[in-house]
Amino acid sequence: MENSLGSAPSLLEVRGISKSFGTVRALQEVDFTLRAGEIHALLGENGAGKSTLIKVVTGVFPRDAGVVRLAGEEVAPRSAKSALQAGIATVYQEVNLLPNLSVAQNLFLDRQPMRFGIVREGEMRRRAKALLTGFGLDIDVAAPLGNYSVAIQHVTAIARAVDLSARVLILDEPTASLDRHEVEILFGIMRQLARRGIGIVFVSHFLDQVYEISDRITVLRNGRLVGERETASLPRLELIRMMLGRELAETTSARAAAGEHRARGVCASFENYGKAGYVAPFNLELRHGEVVGLAGLLGSGRTETARLVFGAERADGGQARVEGAPVRLQSPRDGVRHGFGYCPEERKTEGIVAELSVRENIALALQAKRGLYRPLSRREQDEIARRYIKMLDIRPPDPERPVGLLSGGNQQKVLLARWLATSPRLLVLDEPTRGIDVGAHAEIIRLIRDLCDDGLSLLVISSELDEIVTYSDRVVVLRDRAHVEELAGGAIDVGNILAAIAADGAAVALEAHT
């Protein structure tokens, strides 16, 4: 924000880009301009066309119409590699490097310094070291990349891209899995690169970060350009309006009075439930129509609790009850049979079956529950798919589209639909809003509330404490793989949750949240 951008020459000019997948128009005559030395945020809801635009510009997808000019010259990369050669580098959310190779090997992959046909390991390490030092990173470059945090992997990917003489750097959700401190490091590097004249495209759904780092914002909606603004002169409300095309329903209205659910019956309960080396024995009671939030740092035992409750992991002690009756939860099948559902955090690897259609993905859990011999007819499947596509506003509304082609938020909705179709009594949601942008975010939170009003119990894990506070009737706080505190009613606020998490001196990483 410190440099005057009005006069900066445009580095990357995208004009009139269109792209269709079958009958779905993913991009329609989109323009985008990136100036040298600026950090330009590319924003939009799920399915707005951000990823498609990036993939079209970098040649991963062929484009139907439009031109891309880099420093005034027309470029038409036909693959990510040729885009890189032209000077456009992309670093994706899931870093596309090789975790089993060393940091140095990753940096110099494909272009190792050679002598007599043999890789000069020493030379490569020296140069890798020097390169990373320039990014303020002092690490052992001979160690496998996978040993390092996602943040360092990101920086490595960026360093590699920049060293390959990238003039345009596209960062797709780079901060999604970073903690506050790591985000600061990344931002420092981004500012440094911008000062060197590199143009940076920053895709993120963290609006705070967008305001902190970007000079300019371009917003897409439903495959069309909504507008380009200077960050400093764009009020947040206006930005959200641009992204959603409607007023965002307020996300912080009061939840149902905490006492109300006390009167209702217990849906499921867990006594002394736990597994050695996984999560310490805990007591947990879930009432009908109640949302229980699980809060804690990454690795505190939140996901582990969720998996035990659902039956994805076997407990080695304790007693689970459903509607008061003792049950054994040995497998996901048991969980499903007792009316539980589980949306895992790892959507792609544990949630969707990418190749199958939206319809089949939605029908899957219900079919598994009904068993082999009571198949859902095609008509029933169509009807279920139609109902949930409408109810959850899944886009594009095509039940036959392979679910792998949908955006992250819509995939999440498909998973929700899969479980809702089984009419569950308890849904376990692990980070339901992760990687989903602000519009779908609010929608999913609204959905969570509606579901509870219908009597469904929810166990929700989220790193977003504001979110947990918004929808939870009770919050269980975890630390070091144990349940350490339970907050209810008026005691639920971000400060109290933080205090419970931090009680053991773990406060350092969290100060930024407060």
Place this chain on the structure above:
Amino acid sequence: MTALLPRRGLAQILALIVILAVDRVVSPQFFDLRLQDGRLFGSLIDVLNRGTPVALLSLGMVLVIATRGIDLSVGAVMAISGAIAASLADSHGLPVVLAEALGAGLVCGLWNGFLVAVLGMQPIVATLILMVAGRGIAQLITEGRIVTFTSPDLVWLGNGAILGVPVPVAIALGMLILTGAVVRGSALGLLIEATGGNARASELAGVGTRAMILSVYVWCGVCAALAGVIAAADIMGADANNAGLWLELDAILAVVIGGTSLFGGRFSLVLAVLGALIIQTMNTGILLSGYPPEFNLLVKAVVVLAVLLLQSPKLSGFAGVMARLRRTKP
């Protein structure tokens, strides 16, 4: 039952038509049919008849491959069931012979399924064990000799006819309909495709993925055993060394030609059988043309390449047009 019909088989059907046309050129009598002793004869019938073993194998194989597995042991299972059938044929009735032979296939399938689904072994290694051992077992059953038989019942299974249609062809057709009815009539098809597409996600959705995997190997074993019985009935004997030799590769080829990915997921029974017929149509054509059978292997490779190229998403032209046609269909 509309799910039995190919939704995407244009490439395969075209390939079959082209090969049939070539066959017609090298052998002008190719499409001639005649009825003799209540059974149809002719090159086309020959294609169907000779194609039966691989067609039966591909019915099991396509399900195994849909779960992201593979079964290398089907050729050996054919040898085992053929040996059992030939050894029992002259001393027992047909029901006993069939029950024992198919039972052996079922046990073989259970074994493979146990290794893959319960012990979690890689399918290619797990079934390699039976591929090697199975032939040994078959040789033990025949005591190293070629066992011949004269039982008219079993001979009928290989050489008889029902309403003019050779019995093996009728059996293969029946198995196709039966498998289709079981797989698409129940939820098995969807659950198999889900298991192959993403086993972890399917399990978390409550799908009994182990049972799915176990059942497809069992069915594959039964299909292979049936193919073995028919092959033995055809030659009125069992040769443990050569029965079903390398046919596992033809079966895999048939499945791949039928458009089912080795990475699991979507499958089509009809197209797998069509793949088996494509292979056999080529074999027969080359035999009729008078070229030495060695050419068979080369030609097979070329045709496989052609079909796979047609299916390749990277080839825009024809494949692109097909994909668009498919997508725009409601």
